[in-house]
Amino acid sequence: GFFGQYGGAYVAETLIRNLEELYGEYERIKDEEDFREEISQLLKNFVGRPTPISALHRITAELGGAKIYLKREDLTHTGAHKINNALAQAVLAKRMGKTRIVAETGAGQHGVAVATACSLLGMTCVVYMGAVDAERQAPNVQRMKLLGAELHLVHSGQKTLKDAISEAIRDWITNVEDTHYLLGSAVGPHPFPNMVRDFQSVIGEEAREQILEAEGRLPDYVIACVGGGSNSIGMFNAFLDDADVKLVGVQAAGEGLESGKHASPLLKGTHGIIQGSLTYMLQDEDGQILETHSIAPGLDYPGAGPQHSYLKDTGRVEYTSVNDREALMAFEELCRKEGILPALESSHAVAYALKLVSQLPKDALVLVNLSGRGDKDLSQAIAALEQL
Numbered sequence: 001g002f003f004g005q006y007g008g009a010y011v012a013e014t015l016i017r018n019l020e021e022l023y024g025e026y027e028r029i030k031d032e033e034d035f036r037e038e039i040s041q042l043l044k045n046f047v048g049r050p051t052p053i054s055a056l057h058r059i060t061a062e063l064g065g066a067k068i069y070l071k072r073e074d075l076t077h078t079g080a081h082k083i084n085n086a087l088a089q090a091v092l093a094k095r096m097g098k099t100r101i102v103a104e105t106g107a108g109q110h111g112v113a114v115a116t117a118c119s120l121l122g123m124t125c126v127v128y129m130g131a132v133d134a135e136r137q138a139p140n141v142q143r144m145k146l147l148g149a150e151l152h153l154v155h156s157g158q159k160t161l162k163d164a165i166s167e168a169i170r171d172w173i174t175n176v177e178d179t180h181y182l183l184g185s186a187v188g189p190h191p192f193p194n195m196v197r198d199f200q201s202v203i204g205e206e207a208r209e210q211i212l213e214a215e216g217r218l219p220d221y222v223i224a225c226v227g228g229g230s231n232s233i234g235m236f237n238a239f240l241d242d243a244d245v246k247l248v249g250v251q252a253a254g255e256g257l258e259s260g261k262h263a264s265p266l267l268k269g270t271h272g273i274i275q276g277s278l279t280y281m282l283q284d285e286d287g288q289i290l291e292t293h294s295i296a297p298g299l300d301y302p303g304a305g306p307q308h309s310y311l312k313d314t315g316r317v318e319y320t321s322v323n324d325r326e327a328l329m330a331f332e333e334l335c336r337k338e339g340i341l342p343a344l345e346s347s348h349a350v351a352y353a354l355k356l357v358s359q360l361p362k363d364a365l366v367l368v369n370l371s372g373r374g375d376k377d378l379s380q381a382i383a384a385l386e387q388l
């Protein structure tokens with residue numbers, strides 16, 4: 001469970017047994033024909049895959065540079081890539097004999113995806129969410145409740161994702177007999193980074209085929225936003241061996257990388273252990289996890305998925321960042337000129353693409369992963385745009 005030195009499972013003894021059982025079951029089940037068939041049927045007939053790739057027109061014409069395609073994970077059922085992982089892990093858990101799912105959520109998209117999977121598969125669903133996040137992602141709180149999830153608001157710590165994850169893990173340790181912890185991103189102890197990547201890799205597999213079909217060649221750049229790192233690794237995975245395809249991970253610079261109010265562990269972090277995994281993280285000199293900031297709740301996380309830390313060190317992926325303001329501007333551009341309402345998280349990837357294309361020749365090709373839709377962000381975005 002390592003990517004170079006990164007990853008592993010640095011957790012309490014009590015958790016090791018759960019993780020070993022999970023890894024064993026995953027390895028046993030993941031290649032079983034009927035498991036794969038069940039997943040692909042659900043992805044097709046319930047999630048609505050494959051999601052399309054949409055070429056931008058007005059923005060591309062205005063910028064006069066490279067052609068941009070968006071991989072439309074906003075068009076999945078529930079409105080973000082999170083459903084790809086939530087469904088697959090819920091099916092796996094059910095096959096392991098679990099009847100109860102516990103999960104954390106920040107932006108609420110993962111929480112909604114888990115509640116959706118549990119409603120469909122007839123499993124009990126408990127979601128932990130920071131009180132601050134519940135406030136700023138209210139539409140997703142309502143959706144989780146309607147889908148039958150039992151929502152626990154977390155009032156400890158910074159009251160965002162990190163605190164929700166700790167509560168969810170505590171619940172899992174207590175109820176391991178009947179409960180699976182459905183981790184929402186490519187972070188945490190082994191086997192989660194591998195499993196979540198595998199379940200999200202459908203994004204890049206589809207997109208690689210679609211771009212070859214549409215353009216007859218591979219893209220010059222593939223760009224995705226990086227919070228915990230699941231939509232990005234899910235997109236990048238299919239292109240890792242295509243040496244000519246440049247991969248760019250975009251982190252949240254918040255109010256600026258030098259402001260101390262950001263969420264860019266891959267740019268400003270150091271080696272440490274966070275939620276059981278050795279990776280780049282934002283910590284003070286005593287190893288205390290630092291507070292983070294981003295206008296996008298889904299990027300507001302102090303750790304990076306361990307595979308991203310490895311890909312940063314090897315140079316296979318370039319990590320960069322975009323601040324709140326740039327993300328908001330990109331959000332508005334897509335709304336006003338391409339008829340798409342993107343999630344604030346996804347807007348970070350679009351913002352970087354818009355900066356990049358003006359420096360590229362007309363015949364260059366850029367593929368951006370649009371990880372989700374902005375329905376959850378409406379009031380936040382409107383308020384923030386009024387401040388611009």
Ligand SMILES: Cc1ncc(COP(=O)(O)O)c(/C=N/[C@H](C(=O)O)[C@@H](O)C(C)C)c1O
Binds near residue numbers: 343373
């Ligand atoms: C639309 C959308 N785009 C990107 C992200 C960032 O998560 P990754 O793809 O795992 O880097 C997110 C992350 N959302 C999670 C959530 O909904 O709970 C996040 O807050 C946590 C699972 C980390 C998202 O909702």
